[in-house]
Amino acid sequence: MTPTQSSVPALEIDRLTGGYSQRRPVLHEISFKVMPGEMTGLIGLNGAGKSTAIKHILGLMLPHSGEVKVAGVRLSEDRAKFRASCSYVPEQPTLFPNLTVAEHLRWTAMAYGLDEGEADRRAAGLAETFRMEKAMGQLPDTLSKGMKQKVMLMNALLVSPPLLIIDEPFLGLDPLATRALLEALEEARRRECAILLCSHILPALERRADHLVVLHQGKIIASGTPDQVKEAAGGQPTLDDAFEALVLNAERGGRPVG
Numbered sequence: 001m002t003p004t005q006s007s008v009p010a011l012e013i014d015r016l017t018g019g020y021s022q023r024r025p026v027l028h029e030i031s032f033k034v035m036p037g038e039m040t041g042l043i044g045l046n047g048a049g050k051s052t053a054i055k056h057i058l059g060l061m062l063p064h065s066g067e068v069k070v071a072g073v074r075l076s077e078d079r080a081k082f083r084a085s086c087s088y089v090p091e092q093p094t095l096f097p098n099l100t101v102a103e104h105l106r107w108t109a110m111a112y113g114l115d116e117g118e119a120d121r122r123a124a125g126l127a128e129t130f131r132m133e134k135a136m137g138q139l140p141d142t143l144s145k146g147m148k149q150k151v152m153l154m155n156a157l158l159v160s161p162p163l164l165i166i167d168e169p170f171l172g173l174d175p176l177a178t179r180a181l182l183e184a185l186e187e188a189r190r191r192e193c194a195i196l197l198c199s200h201i202l203p204a205l206e207r208r209a210d211h212l213v214v215l216h217q218g219k220i221i222a223s224g225t226p227d228q229v230k231e232a233a234g235g236q237p238t239l240d241d242a243f244e245a246l247v248l249n250a251e252r253g254g255r256p257v258g
């Protein structure tokens, strides 16, 4: 049987061991999948290995062993397709100093070969969603930190790739922008976009994520739905409580759960 598009994971990580040196890997045999239309939260303490995992997913670092597939393709099989299948919003916005907000969106639409009319329509919708209509003609230097982050998010959402990876999106955003982002992510999911979201703001993930992957010292110590993770942590009432219990358990040498 030929698999349909939505039966192919947008992201599949299989027993990935990796990091900055062969002698001291950061990640140890991590495995998880994100299906089209799903949102997975990747959580862990500072230094747990989340950014290192993202670098492997983006193909910026190669596995020591195991593999990463994006939309069913390994980096070594088809570099261009692998790279075009995911879009990444880093924690620190990186914008072109000489392009206005509107020009960033136009440039992204051109780079990804989007239909011009459709891209303009989506860009206008995103500007409205993020309350950025009045800022469309401004250069990055004249924008606030949160507005710069909105530009990054608008560019990623304009493309709507099979896999969208967002690192700590909530920190710089005001409450309306946070709500707008969550709505825009729901809309992206309806278009079968898979989302991997790294954040230390656990209540948002508890409410919105389909799955969670809890990383500690480069190993997955729990995974599953938010309810399964809370249950695995001894029936904790909130994800914050569950996370703390799981980390303390792992530090006492407890077995991974989930």
Ligand SMILES: Nc1ncnc2c1ncn2[C@@H]1O[C@H](COP(=O)(O)OP(=O)(O)OP(=O)(O)O)[C@@H](O)[C@H]1O
Pocket: 020, 026, 044, 045, 046, 047, 048, 049, 050, 051, 052, 053
């Ligand atoms: N460029 C690097 N060279 C060598 N080691 C690194 C490098 N970047 C990170 N590390 C190490 O890799 C481990 C995982 O770091 P990583 O940045 O993946 O953590 P993180 O989970 O993203 O943390 P945070 O929540 O603080 O962003 C840490 O021990 C860190 O010291």
